Amino acid sequence: MVADFEPKIVAFCCYYCAYSAADLAGSLRLQYPSNIRLVEMPCSGKIDVRVILEAFEGGADGVYVAGCLEGDCHFLKGNIRARKRIGYVKKLLDEIGIGGERVEMFNLSAAMGPRFAEIAAEMTERIRRLGPSPLNKAYKKEPASSTAG
C-alpha cells in the first residue's frame, strides 16, 4: 500500500437529497474527509456510465453516486435506475482491471447530514484500503519511496 495516500473521490449527488445533506452537514459543522469532490446533479438517475468512466480516466480513485432513499425519488425511479447503472459500471471496471469496488451507490435523505459525513468517511476509508487507482498518475505503480518516513 502506498504511504500517505490521499484518495481522490468524485461524488455525484442528487440535488434533492445528498447535495442538501452535504449542505446540512456543513451547517452542523460536521467533519468529513476533504477527499470528496461533489458534483451536483438534478437526480441520481441523470448519471451516465460515460461520466463515471471519465472520472476514472481522469485519475479519480473512487466514484460514488448518492441518491434519495428508495421510494423517495423526486422523479420516482431515478435512484433505482442509477443503482442499476452502478451495477453495470462495477462489472465493467472489474473487466478492465480497475475494480468494481471503487464505485458505489448510496441512498440518503436531505435530512441525513450526519449520514452524508459518514458515507464520505466510509468511502474514503474503502478507497484508502484499496490503494490508488492504476490510472492515478500521481501514484504511478510501484512508488520507490517505501523506505521514506
Place this chain on the structure above:
Amino acid sequence: MIIAEGKPIAEVAELIKDAKKVLMVGCGGCVTVCLAGGEKETGILASALRMLRQQQDNPLETVEVTLTRQCDPEYVEMLDKYVTDDIDCIVSLACGVGVQFLAERYPKWVVPALNTKFAGGTVKHGQWEERCGLCGECILYRTGGICPIIRCSKSILNGPCGGSQNGKCEVSPETDCAWQLIYDRMQALGKLDMLLEIQPVKDWSKARDGGPRRVVREDVMIS
C-alpha cells in the same frame, strides 16, 4: 432491426493489441436502438479500452465517429477524412454488414466489436427477441402473424409437434410453443380451418442458399 451484443472488452482489446491508434466507428442504425453500438456505446468501449491499455503502459489513442448507418456507402464515405495513415486499425461497432462495408472501402485492418445475433425487436426496455428468420419467403399470412420458422425450435410448417407441453416448447420451459400460439391466434381470429391445409415442404432455395442473396430494383438505380 438487427440485434447485436458487445463482445467482451478483453476480446476486443486482444484484437487490437498491436494498434496504437484506432478509429472506433459506431452506427446510428439498429445497433443504436438495441444499445450495442451507438454513439454512447462507442464512447464507453473507447474509454474502457484506453483505461485497459494505460494500465499496460501501452497507451491507446482513439478517434470516435458514429455514422448514420454503416450499411450504406453514402454514409460510409463520410469516414474518409478520419481514415488517415496513422490509423492502425478500425473497430466497427455495427452489425456484420457494417464491418464488411468498412473493410471493403478501406485498406485497413477492420475488427468487429459486436456479435451480431438476430433480426428481432424490443419486447421490453433492455430486452430484445428474435422474430424473423430471414427465410426469404414470408408465410406469416398463413400462421396468424406468428413465425413458425424462427419461433418454432424445429421450424416446422405443420405443427405442433409432440414436444409441445402446456403451451411451452420441450427445448425450454421459457420458450412458448410457436404452434400453440399460432393455434390460439387462429382460433381467436376464427380461421382455424386454414390450419387444416397441409403445407408442403418449404422452398429453402429462397433462404440462405448459394451465396449472398441480392435484391435488385432497376427502377431506382441512378446509373
